[in-house]
Amino acid sequence: MSLRAELVEPTAGLPGFALVLPDGWGAFDPDPEVLRARAEQSLGRLSAAQRTALRPVIDEVFASARRGGADLVRLFAQADVAETDYLPVSLVAARMDAPGGRSLAEAGRHLIATRGAAPLDDGATILRWTQTSTAGFSDGAAEILTINYLLPAPGTEHRGLLFQASILASAGGVTVDQTGVATMSALCDAIVATVRWKRDA
Numbered sequence: 001m002s003l004r005a006e007l008v009e010p011t012a013g014l015p016g017f018a019l020v021l022p023d024g025w026g027a028f029d030p031d032p033e034v035l036r037a038r039a040e041q042s043l044g045r046l047s048a049a050q051r052t053a054l055r056p057v058i059d060e061v062f063a064s065a066r067r068g069g070a071d072l073v074r075l076f077a078q079a080d081v082a083e084t085d086y087l088p089v090s091l092v093a094a095r096m097d098a099p100g101g102r103s104l105a106e107a108g109r110h111l112i113a114t115r116g117a118a119p120l121d122d123g124a125t126i127l128r129w130t131q132t133s134t135a136g137f138s139d140g141a142a143e144i145l146t147i148n149y150l151l152p153a154p155g156t157e158h159r160g161l162l163f164q165a166s167i168l169a170s171a172g173g174v175t176v177d178q179t180g181v182a183t184m185s186a187l188c189d190a191i192v193a194t195v196r197w198k199r200d201a
Contacts (some may be wrong), residue, residue: 007198012095014153014161016198018077019191026079030072035126038155064095071095073161076191088168088176089184091191093118096150108150117150126151128189132169142171147185149192156192163168 006027010016021027077090098107108127111117117129127134127150134143165188169176176184 020194
């Protein structure tokens with residue numbers, strides 16, 4: 001598998017950062033329509049009615065981020081792969097401000113205590129926690145695994161970079177096996193682990 005670096009310019013009150021993406025992945029404007037289109041592509045085996053029913057699930061991902069004080073920065077997903085190689089996973093990067101005037105370190109301790117967050121890396125600079133949600137629609141239900149990653153932004157005690165990986169585990173009777181979900185989870189872990197902040201010369 002070939003890899004390439006992707007540079008994200010400073011935005012939404014964050015310094016620029018770079019990360020490494022697998023071949024076939026790209027960076028996109030974090031518009032809900034973009035994510036909705038990607039969800040519909042991953043649900044290609046389902047009926048049009050089922051795809052339509054799942055659109056509120058995608059909207060909820062963005063609404064949840066905004067309720068948490070996050071400003072969306074970038075969407076990372078597969079861009080140019082064969083249909084047989086397509087994975088139902090995407091990563092959204094957002095700015096997150098610690099709530100209630102707390103420091104990000106305090107928010108991190110709260111996430112460890114209440115969400116089971118744990119360090120992803122040896123240096124304990126990235127916190128990781130997961131959640132699973134289910135959305136029902138007329139012909140069934142969809143299960144989405146969300147993996148959250150929180151990194152402190154340099155130069156501030158109150159702001160960080162939040163990544164949310166959304167993995168469509170099942171929908172309308174089509175289920176991704178546990179090996180597939182574990183593989184996509186490991187891929188997201190590996191991508192986020194490559195994040196490096198851009199340093200001004």
